[in-house]
Amino acid sequence: xxxxxxxxxxRRVVREMSEEPVERxxxxxxxxxxxxxxxxxxxxxxxxxxxxAAETRRxxxxxxxxxxxxxxxxxxxxTNWQVVEAHGLTARDRALLIDIGTAAQNIMLxxxxxxxxxxxxxxxxxxxxxxxxxxxxxxxxxxxxxxxHKAASARQGMRAWQKITWRDLTHWERF
Amino acid sequence: xxxxxxLKEDEAIELLALLITSARIQMDEPxxxxxxxxxxxxxxLSSLIEARSSQKSRxxxxxxxxxxxxxxxxxxxxxxxxxxLDALCRAVAGCLLRHSALExxx
Ligand SMILES: Cc1cc2nc3c(=O)[nH]c(=O)nc-3n(C[C@H](O)[C@H](O)[C@H](O)COP(=O)(O)O)c2cc1C
Numbered sequence: 598x599x600x601x602x603x604x605x606x607x608r609r610v611v612r613e614m615s616e617e618p619v620e621r622x623x624x625x626x627x628x629x630x631x632x633x634x635x636x637x638x639x640x641x642x643x644x645x646x647x648x649x650a651a652e653t654r655r656x657x658x659x660x661x662x663x664x665x666x667x668x669x670x671x672x673x674x675x676t677n678w679q680v681v682e683a684h685g686l687t688a689r690d691r692a693l694l695i696d697i698g699t700a701a702q703n704i705m706l707x708x709x710x711x712x713x714x715x716x717x718x719x720x721x722x723x724x725x726x727x728x729x730x731x732x733x734x735x736x737x738x739x740x741x742x743x744x745x746h747k748a749a750s751a752r753q754g755m756r757a758w759q760k761i762t763w764r765d766l767t768h769w770e771r772f
Numbered sequence: 773x774x775x776x777x778x779l780k781e782d783e784a785i786e787l788l789a790l791l792i793t794s795a796r797i798q799m800d801e802p803x804x805x806x807x808x809x810x811x812x813x814x815x816x817l818s819s820l821i822e823a824r825s826s827q828k829s830r831x832x833x834x835x836x837x838x839x840x841x842x843x844x845x846x847x848x849x850x851x852x853x854x855x856x857l858d859a860l861c862r863a864v865a866g867c868l869l870r871h872s873a874l875e876x877x878x
Contacts, residue, residue: 659786662794662809665841720801722793752841758848 604710609754611714612665614745619670623711627672627744630707634699637692642680643700644736646673656729661741663720668743673726674700675736697739704742714747778821787817804847807857811840832867836860 598606628645636643648654648671657671658664674697681693701717708715718741726738779787794809818837825833836859843856 659789660793662790662797662812665812720797720805722796724796725789725793752845754845756845756848 604706608705608709608715610716611745611747611751612716612754613748613751614666614668614714614716614743615748616667616669617746619713619744619746623713624670624672624744626711627704627707630703631672631674631700634696634703636696636699637690638684640680640684640686641696642676642678642693643696644675644677645700646675646730647671648673648730653729657721657726657741660725660729661718661721664718664741664743666716666718666743666745668716668745670744672704672742672744673730673738674704674740674742675732675738678735678737701740701742704744708742708744714745716743717741718743778824783820787813787820790816807853808844808847811844815840828870829867832863832870836863 624647628647631643631645634643648657649669654668654671658667676693676697681687681690686693705715705717719739721738721741723738726732730738732738790813794813798806798809815837818833822830822833822837839856840860843853846852846856
Protein backbone atom coordinates (compact mmCIF):
# COMPACT_ATOMS: atom_id res chain seq x y z
CA UNK A 598 0.00 0.00 0.00
CA UNK A 599 1.08 3.57 -0.67
CA UNK A 600 2.99 5.04 2.30
CA UNK A 601 0.68 8.04 2.77
CA UNK A 602 -2.46 5.91 2.65
CA UNK A 603 -0.97 3.45 5.11
CA UNK A 604 -0.13 6.34 7.45
CA UNK A 605 -3.74 7.58 7.30
CA UNK A 606 -5.14 4.13 8.01
CA UNK A 607 -2.82 3.15 10.86
CA ARG A 608 -2.99 6.39 12.88
CA ARG A 609 -4.87 5.90 16.19
CA VAL A 610 -5.41 8.27 19.08
CA VAL A 611 -3.02 7.44 21.92
CA ARG A 612 -4.12 8.24 25.47
CA GLU A 613 -1.19 6.72 27.38
CA MET A 614 2.29 8.08 26.71
CA SER A 615 5.74 7.54 28.25
CA GLU A 616 8.02 10.19 29.72
CA GLU A 617 10.45 9.92 26.79
CA PRO A 618 11.03 13.43 25.38
CA VAL A 619 10.33 14.51 21.80
CA GLU A 620 13.18 16.10 19.82
CA ARG A 621 12.96 19.78 18.96
CA UNK A 622 13.51 18.92 15.28
CA UNK A 623 10.55 16.53 15.33
CA UNK A 624 8.32 19.24 16.81
CA UNK A 625 9.39 21.63 14.06
CA UNK A 626 8.62 19.04 11.37
CA UNK A 627 5.14 18.62 12.87
CA UNK A 628 4.55 22.38 12.98
CA UNK A 629 5.58 22.65 9.35
CA UNK A 630 3.02 19.99 8.45
CA UNK A 631 0.40 22.16 10.20
CA UNK A 632 1.50 25.14 8.13
CA UNK A 633 0.77 23.19 4.93
CA UNK A 634 -2.81 22.32 5.91
CA UNK A 635 -5.43 23.85 3.61
CA UNK A 636 -7.06 27.03 4.97
CA UNK A 637 -10.32 28.70 3.91
CA UNK A 638 -9.55 31.72 1.70
CA UNK A 639 -5.88 30.97 2.47
CA UNK A 640 -6.35 33.28 5.50
CA UNK A 641 -4.43 31.08 7.94
CA UNK A 642 -6.07 32.27 11.17
CA UNK A 643 -4.54 29.39 13.19
CA UNK A 644 -1.71 30.02 15.63
CA UNK A 645 0.18 27.29 17.47
CA UNK A 646 1.45 27.35 21.03
CA UNK A 647 3.99 24.68 21.95
CA UNK A 648 4.12 23.77 25.62
CA UNK A 649 7.02 21.69 26.92
CA ALA A 650 7.51 23.00 30.47
CA ALA A 651 6.43 20.31 32.93
CA GLU A 652 4.67 22.58 35.41
CA THR A 653 2.63 24.33 32.69
CA ARG A 654 1.62 20.95 31.26
CA ARG A 655 0.63 19.74 34.72
CA UNK A 656 -1.59 22.77 35.32
CA UNK A 657 -3.21 22.47 31.89
CA UNK A 658 -4.02 18.83 32.55
CA UNK A 659 -5.77 19.82 35.77
CA UNK A 660 -8.29 21.93 33.84
CA UNK A 661 -8.61 19.46 30.97
CA UNK A 662 -10.72 16.49 32.08
CA UNK A 663 -10.47 15.03 28.56
CA UNK A 664 -6.66 14.98 28.65
CA UNK A 665 -5.84 11.46 29.82
CA UNK A 666 -2.28 11.58 28.48
CA UNK A 667 0.74 12.91 30.32
CA UNK A 668 2.37 14.02 27.10
CA UNK A 669 5.87 15.57 26.98
CA UNK A 670 4.69 18.09 24.36
CA UNK A 671 1.37 19.87 23.88
CA UNK A 672 0.52 21.84 20.76
CA UNK A 673 -2.43 24.16 21.29
CA UNK A 674 -4.18 25.26 18.11
CA UNK A 675 -5.59 28.76 18.57
CA THR A 676 -7.67 31.01 16.36
CA ASN A 677 -6.21 34.49 16.00
CA TRP A 678 -9.32 36.69 15.87
CA GLN A 679 -7.36 39.71 14.62
CA VAL A 680 -6.80 37.84 11.35
CA VAL A 681 -10.47 36.83 11.23
CA GLU A 682 -11.71 40.35 11.80
CA ALA A 683 -9.21 41.92 9.41
CA HIS A 684 -10.89 39.91 6.66
CA GLY A 685 -14.42 40.82 7.73
CA LEU A 686 -15.30 37.30 8.89
CA THR A 687 -17.34 36.48 11.98
CA ALA A 688 -17.36 33.66 14.52
CA ARG A 689 -20.26 32.11 12.58
CA ASP A 690 -17.98 31.27 9.68
CA ARG A 691 -17.57 27.51 9.84
CA ALA A 692 -14.38 27.65 7.77
CA LEU A 693 -12.65 28.64 11.01
CA LEU A 694 -13.51 25.30 12.60
CA ILE A 695 -12.60 23.43 9.45
CA ASP A 696 -9.19 25.16 9.48
CA ILE A 697 -8.61 23.79 12.97
CA GLY A 698 -9.56 20.33 11.71
CA THR A 699 -7.27 20.34 8.70
CA ALA A 700 -4.34 21.51 10.83
CA ALA A 701 -5.10 18.96 13.55
CA GLN A 702 -5.16 16.11 11.06
CA ASN A 703 -1.88 17.21 9.45
CA ILE A 704 -0.31 17.42 12.92
CA MET A 705 -1.53 13.94 13.85
CA LEU A 706 -0.49 12.37 10.56
CA UNK A 707 2.95 14.01 10.64
CA UNK A 708 3.38 12.84 14.24
CA UNK A 709 2.44 9.29 13.28
CA UNK A 710 4.76 9.40 10.25
CA UNK A 711 7.64 10.25 12.61
CA UNK A 712 6.85 7.17 14.69
CA UNK A 713 5.41 9.28 17.52
CA UNK A 714 1.95 9.22 19.12
CA UNK A 715 -0.73 11.93 19.12
CA UNK A 716 -4.05 12.55 20.84
CA UNK A 717 -6.42 15.48 20.29
CA UNK A 718 -8.22 17.07 23.24
CA UNK A 719 -11.12 19.52 23.17
CA UNK A 720 -12.57 18.67 26.60
CA UNK A 721 -11.11 21.45 28.72
CA UNK A 722 -12.18 24.78 30.14
CA UNK A 723 -11.23 27.45 27.61
CA UNK A 724 -11.37 30.14 30.28
CA UNK A 725 -9.05 28.24 32.62
CA UNK A 726 -6.59 27.55 29.77
CA UNK A 727 -6.68 31.23 28.89
CA UNK A 728 -5.65 32.15 32.43
CA UNK A 729 -2.92 29.50 32.75
CA UNK A 730 -1.27 30.45 29.42
CA UNK A 731 -1.91 34.18 29.80
CA UNK A 732 -3.42 34.18 26.30
CA UNK A 733 -3.99 37.55 24.64
CA UNK A 734 -7.69 38.41 24.23
CA UNK A 735 -7.62 37.86 20.47
CA UNK A 736 -6.44 34.24 20.77
CA UNK A 737 -8.98 31.51 21.51
CA UNK A 738 -7.70 28.08 22.57
CA UNK A 739 -9.39 25.64 20.17
CA UNK A 740 -7.71 22.24 20.42
CA UNK A 741 -4.76 20.56 22.09
CA UNK A 742 -2.78 17.88 20.34
CA UNK A 743 -0.81 15.82 22.85
CA UNK A 744 2.43 14.49 21.38
CA UNK A 745 4.79 11.87 22.74
CA HIS A 746 5.72 8.21 22.62
CA LYS A 747 3.09 5.53 23.11
CA ALA A 748 3.47 3.86 26.51
CA ALA A 749 4.41 0.18 26.35
CA SER A 750 1.37 -0.58 28.49
CA ALA A 751 -1.08 1.55 26.46
CA ARG A 752 -4.59 0.18 26.10
CA GLN A 753 -6.36 -0.04 22.79
CA GLY A 754 -8.57 2.90 21.84
CA MET A 755 -12.23 3.22 22.74
CA ARG A 756 -14.36 0.46 21.27
CA ALA A 757 -16.32 1.72 18.23
CA TRP A 758 -20.05 2.36 18.61
CA GLN A 759 -20.55 0.23 15.52
CA LYS A 760 -18.40 -1.27 12.83
CA ILE A 761 -18.33 1.13 9.90
CA THR A 762 -16.77 1.10 6.49
CA TRP A 763 -16.49 3.99 4.07
CA ARG A 764 -19.48 2.51 2.22
CA ASP A 765 -21.72 3.09 5.26
CA LEU A 766 -20.75 6.77 5.18
CA THR A 767 -21.14 7.41 1.49
CA HIS A 768 -23.95 8.18 -0.96
CA TRP A 769 -23.26 8.29 -4.69
CA GLU A 770 -24.64 10.97 -6.98
CA ARG A 771 -28.16 12.09 -5.87
CA PHE A 772 -30.82 11.34 -3.28
CA UNK B 773 -7.69 6.46 65.97
CA UNK B 774 -8.58 7.62 62.51
CA UNK B 775 -6.14 10.00 60.82
CA UNK B 776 -7.97 13.29 60.24
CA UNK B 777 -6.59 13.93 56.78
CA UNK B 778 -6.25 12.13 53.48
CA LEU B 779 -5.38 14.99 51.08
CA LYS B 780 -2.87 17.80 51.01
CA GLU B 781 -4.32 21.22 50.27
CA ASP B 782 -2.69 21.30 46.80
CA GLU B 783 -4.16 17.91 45.99
CA ALA B 784 -7.62 18.97 47.11
CA ILE B 785 -7.46 22.11 44.96
CA GLU B 786 -6.37 20.02 41.98
CA LEU B 787 -9.36 17.77 42.45
CA LEU B 788 -11.63 20.82 42.72
CA ALA B 789 -10.22 22.07 39.42
CA LEU B 790 -11.05 18.77 37.74
CA LEU B 791 -14.61 18.77 39.10
CA ILE B 792 -15.29 22.42 38.27
CA THR B 793 -13.94 22.20 34.72
CA SER B 794 -15.82 18.92 34.23
CA ALA B 795 -19.05 20.70 35.23
CA ARG B 796 -18.40 23.38 32.62
CA ILE B 797 -17.48 21.14 29.71
CA GLN B 798 -20.47 18.90 30.40
CA MET B 799 -22.66 21.80 29.21
CA ASP B 800 -21.27 21.26 25.69
CA GLU B 801 -20.81 17.49 25.63
CA PRO B 802 -23.03 14.41 25.26
CA UNK B 803 -24.82 13.27 28.43
CA UNK B 804 -23.00 9.93 28.50
CA UNK B 805 -19.72 11.79 29.06
CA UNK B 806 -21.00 12.65 32.57
CA UNK B 807 -20.09 9.27 34.10
CA UNK B 808 -16.70 9.41 32.36
CA UNK B 809 -15.87 12.76 33.98
CA UNK B 810 -17.05 11.68 37.43
CA UNK B 811 -15.05 8.47 37.22
CA UNK B 812 -11.98 10.41 36.08
CA UNK B 813 -12.32 12.41 39.30
CA UNK B 814 -12.77 9.16 41.24
CA UNK B 815 -9.55 7.80 39.74
CA UNK B 816 -7.69 11.01 40.55
CA LEU B 817 -8.93 10.99 44.17
CA SER B 818 -8.15 7.31 44.56
CA SER B 819 -4.60 7.77 43.28
CA LEU B 820 -4.11 10.56 45.84
CA ILE B 821 -5.38 8.63 48.85
CA GLU B 822 -4.49 5.03 48.10
CA ALA B 823 -1.04 5.04 49.70
CA ARG B 824 -2.44 6.62 52.89
CA SER B 825 -5.66 4.66 53.07
CA SER B 826 -6.47 2.21 55.84
CA GLN B 827 -6.96 -1.52 55.44
CA LYS B 828 -10.71 -0.92 55.29
CA SER B 829 -10.41 0.97 52.01
CA ARG B 830 -7.24 -0.24 50.40
CA UNK B 831 -8.64 -3.42 48.92
CA UNK B 832 -11.56 -1.52 47.46
CA UNK B 833 -9.31 1.12 45.92
CA UNK B 834 -6.81 -1.36 44.53
CA UNK B 835 -9.28 -3.89 43.15
CA UNK B 836 -11.87 -1.56 41.70
CA UNK B 837 -10.46 1.81 40.78
CA UNK B 838 -7.63 0.40 38.70
CA UNK B 839 -10.20 -1.22 36.44
CA UNK B 840 -11.93 2.07 35.59
CA UNK B 841 -9.81 2.95 32.50
CA UNK B 842 -10.66 -0.46 31.01
CA UNK B 843 -14.32 0.22 31.73
CA UNK B 844 -14.22 3.47 29.72
CA UNK B 845 -13.21 1.49 26.65
CA UNK B 846 -16.63 -0.19 26.84
CA UNK B 847 -18.54 3.08 26.89
CA UNK B 848 -20.22 2.31 23.56
CA UNK B 849 -21.67 -0.92 25.03
CA UNK B 850 -24.30 0.65 27.27
CA UNK B 851 -25.24 -2.60 29.02
CA UNK B 852 -21.66 -3.58 29.80
CA UNK B 853 -20.84 -0.06 30.95
CA UNK B 854 -23.92 0.04 33.20
CA UNK B 855 -22.99 -3.35 34.67
CA UNK B 856 -19.46 -2.04 35.33
CA LEU B 857 -20.95 0.96 37.16
CA ASP B 858 -23.26 -1.31 39.17
CA ALA B 859 -20.30 -3.46 40.18
CA LEU B 860 -18.50 -0.33 41.33
CA CYS B 861 -21.57 0.73 43.34
CA ARG B 862 -21.70 -2.67 45.05
CA ALA B 863 -18.00 -2.44 45.87
CA VAL B 864 -18.24 1.07 47.31
CA ALA B 865 -21.26 0.04 49.40
CA GLY B 866 -19.20 -2.81 50.82
CA CYS B 867 -16.43 -0.36 51.61
CA LEU B 868 -18.92 1.97 53.34
CA LEU B 869 -20.09 -0.93 55.49
CA ARG B 870 -16.52 -1.72 56.52
CA HIS B 871 -16.19 1.91 57.63
CA SER B 872 -19.51 2.00 59.50
CA ALA B 873 -20.62 0.88 62.92
CA LEU B 874 -23.33 -1.28 61.31
CA GLU B 875 -20.77 -3.91 60.41
CA UNK B 876 -19.53 -4.10 64.03
CA UNK B 877 -23.08 -4.48 65.38
CA UNK B 878 -23.81 -7.44 63.11
C1 LIG C 1 -12.96 17.33 17.42
C2 LIG C 1 -12.35 16.18 18.23
C3 LIG C 1 -12.26 16.31 19.61
C4 LIG C 1 -11.70 15.27 20.38
N1 LIG C 1 -11.57 15.44 21.73
C5 LIG C 1 -10.99 14.46 22.47
C6 LIG C 1 -10.77 14.65 23.87
O1 LIG C 1 -11.06 15.71 24.46
N2 LIG C 1 -10.20 13.64 24.56
C7 LIG C 1 -9.85 12.45 23.95
O2 LIG C 1 -9.34 11.57 24.64
N3 LIG C 1 -10.04 12.24 22.62
C8 LIG C 1 -10.60 13.22 21.86
N4 LIG C 1 -10.77 13.03 20.50
C9 LIG C 1 -10.35 11.75 19.87
C10 LIG C 1 -11.52 10.85 19.43
O3 LIG C 1 -12.16 10.29 20.56
C11 LIG C 1 -10.96 9.75 18.50
O4 LIG C 1 -10.48 10.36 17.33
C12 LIG C 1 -12.01 8.71 18.15
O5 LIG C 1 -12.37 7.97 19.28
C13 LIG C 1 -11.53 7.74 17.06
O6 LIG C 1 -10.32 7.15 17.43
P1 LIG C 1 -9.08 7.09 16.37
O7 LIG C 1 -8.78 8.51 15.98
O8 LIG C 1 -7.97 6.44 17.12
O9 LIG C 1 -9.55 6.29 15.20
C14 LIG C 1 -11.28 14.07 19.73
C15 LIG C 1 -11.36 13.97 18.33
C16 LIG C 1 -11.86 15.03 17.58
C17 LIG C 1 -11.89 14.90 16.07
